[in-house]
Amino acid sequence: MDASVGPRGSLEMLSQSEIQVLLNSEQGGVHELFRKCALAILNSGSHNDNAKEIFDLYRDFDVTVVRHPWGIRLQIRNAPGGAFVDGQMIRGIKEHLFAVLRDVVYTAHEVDQNGRFDLTNSTDITNAVFHVLRNARVLDRKIKPNLVVCWGGHSINDVEYQYTKKVGYELGLRAMDVCTGCGPGAMKGPMKGATIGHAKQRISNGRYIGLTEPGIIAAEPPNAIVNQLVIMPDIEKRLEAFVRLAHGVVVFPGGVGTTEEILYLLGILLDPRNAEQVLPVILTGPQRSAEYFEQIRRFIEKAVGPAAVERLQFIVDDPAAVARALVGEVSRVRARRRASNDSYSFNWLLSVPEDFQHPFEVTHESMRGLALHRDQPQHLLLANLRRAFSGIVAGNVKEKGVSAIERHGPFELTGDKVVMDLLDELLRSFVAAGRMKLPGSTYKPCYRIVA
Numbered sequence: 001m002d003a004s005v006g007p008r009g010s011l012e013m014l015s016q017s018e019i020q021v022l023l024n025s026e027q028g029g030v031h032e033l034f035r036k037c038a039l040a041i042l043n044s045g046s047h048n049d050n051a052k053e054i055f056d057l058y059r060d061f062d063v064t065v066v067r068h069p070w071g072i073r074l075q076i077r078n079a080p081g082g083a084f085v086d087g088q089m090i091r092g093i094k095e096h097l098f099a100v101l102r103d104v105v106y107t108a109h110e111v112d113q114n115g116r117f118d119l120t121n122s123t124d125i126t127n128a129v130f131h132v133l134r135n136a137r138v139l140d141r142k143i144k145p146n147l148v149v150c151w152g153g154h155s156i157n158d159v160e161y162q163y164t165k166k167v168g169y170e171l172g173l174r175a176m177d178v179c180t181g182c183g184p185g186a187m188k189g190p191m192k193g194a195t196i197g198h199a200k201q202r203i204s205n206g207r208y209i210g211l212t213e214p215g216i217i218a219a220e221p222p223n224a225i226v227n228q229l230v231i232m233p234d235i236e237k238r239l240e241a242f243v244r245l246a247h248g249v250v251v252f253p254g255g256v257g258t259t260e261e262i263l264y265l266l267g268i269l270l271d272p273r274n275a276e277q278v279l280p281v282i283l284t285g286p287q288r289s290a291e292y293f294e295q296i297r298r299f300i301e302k303a304v305g306p307a308a309v310e311r312l313q314f315i316v317d318d319p320a321a322v323a324r325a326l327v328g329e330v331s332r333v334r335a336r337r338r339a340s341n342d343s344y345s346f347n348w349l350l351s352v353p354e355d356f357q358h359p360f361e362v363t364h365e366s367m368r369g370l371a372l373h374r375d376q377p378q379h380l381l382l383a384n385l386r387r388a389f390s391g392i393v394a395g396n397v398k399e400k401g402v403s404a405i406e407r408h409g410p411f412e413l414t415g416d417k418v419v420m421d422l423l424d425e426l427l428r429s430f431v432a433a434g435r436m437k438l439p440g441s442t443y444k445p446c447y448r449i450v451a
Helices: 016-023 030-042 051-057 091-113 122-135 158-173 189-200 235-245 256-269 287-303 319-340 364-368 378-397 399-408 417-432
Strands: 003-005 062-068 071-077 147-151 177-180 208-212 228-231 248-251 281-285 313-316 411-414 447-450
Touching: 030 051, 030 062, 030 071, 030 091, 091 122, 091 228, 122 235, 147 158, 147 235, 147 256, 158 177, 158 189, 158 281, 158 287, 158 319, 177 189, 189 208, 208 235, 235 256, 248 256, 248 319, 256 281, 256 287, 256 378, 256 417, 281 287, 281 319, 287 313, 287 417, 313 319, 364 378, 364 411, 378 399, 378 411, 378 417, 378 447, 411 417, 417 447
Parallel strands: 147 177, 147 248, 177 208, 208 228, 248 281, 281 313, 411 447
Antiparallel strands: 003 071, 062 071
């Protein structure tokens, strides 16, 4: 369908220089980036998680920024019909569309181009994450700690999906808000459950925060429940936003992307500078997912060490117990933040090592060069394992990664025998359980374990 739409949601009036950034597609490819993100938003609800296939299917889609003295309108051509009802764009999708525009413009104008942040410097990277979140109006210093970050797969089975809804419901009954990667599956279920819990408690201002980034948005377009959408510049800043916003973390069953998030979080928590940090992490799922969590536990314990497992709680098949545990732990988070004079809305005192902040450019050479051996500090091994899983995610669903695999074949991973055997075992279990792609598809590995 074709449409002309005006701003709705959190987009502020744009300056003429910001509009020019969008109009000039040669300035860092901003227009093309926005076009791809906009297509992903308008294609929300599709069961296709392959970015390349989506962009090929809608290659004639375009969105043009029309300048007016008071601001802009978007002229959209050949958009997916599912974004409209009786010829009108769905309100939630329109809000998400302008949230994308807001964040793409802010990142290009304020983060990348004007020299305000030195993105080779750890402190400036954290400041950039803060400013993107503040510009999106996600940070609220008046709200007491109640935000639970939920991670998990976008293609989980129905039993696991229903379980995520039950956990979200128990969280909503206890006035907890939810933040996820904003896509389908385990990112949608907790939000859906929380809306019912909030409704029963007559909570009308529940927050359902979705954090994504341009490289993954086509595979995981925002679900309709998200009422605060933020597009972070890259996966590393997205992950840092998660851990600085979180007052607690719940991990549901997933695949390589979820494992990447677990490894990222553990790498930060095991850094000696974060020894006093209070951040509860609970891995949970239905009884039939118990084997999945045992595989994760075994991999982390054998590859990294028992100290890593001690930072995790495992609760199987008990949604109410998960919510009760989080309520108790979040009270400890609040006490710790008060004692250390840290912010409730953004954990400034959490130390995020530079190894976890700089974007990992996924190439065949960089994947082959990862240090996947145990002769290094635990948090550095976790950083490299996180990069390995990030590369596999890219090879599975990200446009550049998929194209690289098509041209040069699978990525190669090498390291010491114990780590590589454990990695191979874990990845094979994901493939066997259908955790690499959407149900019903045949998975062709984008990686190869090299002895």
